[in-house]
Amino acid sequence: MLDAALAETVLKFPVDIQPFRDMINGMRMDLFKSRYFNFDELYLYCYYVAGTVGLMSVPIMGIDPGSKASTESVYNAALALGIANQLTNILRDVGEDASRGRIYLPQDELEQFGLSDDDIFAGVVTDKWRAFMKDQIKRARIFFKQAEMGVLELDKDSRWPVWASLLLYEQILDSIEANDYDNFTKRAYVGKWKKLITVPVAYVRAVVPPSVTRLAATG
Numbered sequence: 743m744l745d746a747a748l749a750e751t752v753l754k755f756p757v758d759i760q761p762f763r764d765m766i767n768g769m770r771m772d773l774f775k776s777r778y779f780n781f782d783e784l785y786l787y788c789y790y791v792a793g794t795v796g797l798m799s800v801p802i803m804g805i806d807p808g809s810k811a812s813t814e815s816v817y818n819a820a821l822a823l824g825i826a827n828q829l830t831n832i833l834r835d836v837g838e839d840a841s842r843g844r845i846y847l848p849q850d851e852l853e854q855f856g857l858s859d860d861d862i863f864a865g866v867v868t869d870k871w872r873a874f875m876k877d878q879i880k881r882a883r884i885f886f887k888q889a890e891m892g893v894l895e896l897d898k899d900s901r902w903p904v905w906a907s908l909l910l911y912e913q914i915l916d917s918i919e920a921n922d923y924d925n926f927t928k929r930a931y932v933g934k935w936k937k938l939i940t941v942p943v944a945y946v947r948a949v950v951p952p953s954v955t956r957l958a959a960t961g
C-alpha cells in the first residue's frame with residue numbers, strides 16, 4: 743500500500759532519488775553507530791534521517807509561482823527544518839536513547855561542558871547539564887529560524903501545515919526548558935490547549951504576508 747502511494751507520488755512529482763538513498767544510508771548507519779564525535783557527524787546523521795524528508799517534500803509541496811526566492815534557498819530552508827526537527831527529537835529523547843545505550847549528542851561538546859557518557863547514563867540534572875542543554879536548544883532554534891524564511895516561499899496551500907508543524911515542534915524545546923532540562927526522566931511535549939492555539943496562529947502566518955504581521959507586532 744505504502745509502496746503504491748510512493749510510486750504514484752514519484753511518478754506525479756519531480757522527486758530526486760538521492761535523498762531516498764541518503765535516508766537508507768542513515769538508517770543503516772544508525773544500526774552500528776551510537777556515538778557522535780562532533781556536531782559535523784551529528785549533522786550528517788540528522789541530514790540522512792530528517793533533512794532528506796525536507797528535500798523530498800519541496801517538489802511535492804511546491805514553490806509559490808510568485809516567489810522571488812531562489813530554488814536553492816527554499817531547499818536549504820526545507821533541509822533546515824528537517825535538521826531542526828531531528829535535533830529537537832534528540833534533545834527530547836536523551837533519557838530514552840540512553841536506556842538503549844545511545845547518545846546522539848556531540849561528544850566534544852559534552853566534554854567542553856565537563857560532561858561524559860557516565861553523566862548521561864546517571865541521568866541527574868546538574869548545572870553543567872543545564873548549561874549544555876541551553877547551548878543545544880539555542881542551536882536547534884537557529885535551524886528553526888532558517889526554516890521559517892522558506893515557509894513563506896512555499897505554495898500557498900502548503901504553508902499552513904508546514905507552519906503548524908514547525909511551531910508545534912519548536913515548542914517541544916520550550917517544554918524541555920519548562921521541565922528544567924530534565925530530559926532524562928521527563929518527556930517534553932506540547933499540551934492539548936497549546937496545540938489548539940497553534941493551529942490558527944499557523945493559519946494567520948500562512949495567509950498574511952510577513953510585512954503586515956511584522957508591522958502589527960511592532961505596533
Ligand SMILES: CC(C)=CCC/C(C)=C/CC/C(C)=C/CC/C(C)=C/COP(=O)(O)OP(=O)(O)O
Pocket residue numbers: 791792793795796797799800816817819820821823824827828831835889890892893896904
Ligand atoms: C520549510 C520548507 C521550505 C519546507 C518544508 C519541508 C518539510 C516538510 C520539512 C520537515 C521534514 C521532517 C518532517 C522531518 C522529520 C524529522 C523527524 C522528527 C524525524 C523523526 O524520525 P524518528 O527518528 O523516526 O522519530 P522518533 O525518534 O520519534 O521515532
